[in-house]
Amino acid sequence: MSRLKELRTPVFWAEGRPCKLNREGWGIEGSGFCANPKIFTWQELITMPKSIADARLTSVTRFSVRGKWGGVKVSDLLNAVQAGPETQYVRFWSYRMIYATSIPIEVALRERTLLAYEFDGENLEEDYGGPVRGFCPYLWGYKSAKSVVKIELMDRYVSGFWEQRGYPDEALITGGKVRDMNQGGRLRPIPNGEVIHFLDE
């Protein structure tokens, strides 16, 4: 059983649960305002420098799970496609192109914003957004799109799946108690999803 499952991390698929996804055949299109649009295959992604973010995924539905998310920095991908100066937002598309969400370029460029393919050293399974998902600990979990097939560099903001349904576009993690999955779901305050310490990086 995967670590995320052991921790009883909830599984959200607003657009419906995917069937088995093909890890070896996975590709992520990087396109939009960039000089070198390209498709990153699974093989390419795993040979790019790996970053580990020991950080939390915090849902607006008030659960939070911490672990070592491993993957490629979104900033490295933006460099690879030669993101243009027009780029203001990065939009992540999930595998059926129904779920999408965008984050500001400044947040996309931060150290711990990843396209993640591991949690605590294990490959991400479908339930948790494998083969590769967005991971952005700075904002509510709905900004961390699962099973990403495309990242699109945008010159303006377009709201995403949950944002169109009333959740804030900014998705700043606000106070209050959350269920800490690392502590058996105990309700406790985790201010700012613990990202406050990272912000001066």
Ligand SMILES: Nc1nc2c(c(=O)[nH]1)N[C@H]1C(S)=C(S)[C@@H](COP(=O)(O)O)O[C@H]1N2
């Ligand atoms: N494709 C897709 N990505 C998604 C979602 C979803 O429903 N579909 N839910 C989002 C929300 S609201 C949260 S909190 C996290 C939950 O991630 P998990 O299902 O791995 O716990 O995924 C985000 N990414």
Ligand SMILES: [Mo]
């Ligand atoms: Mo969420």
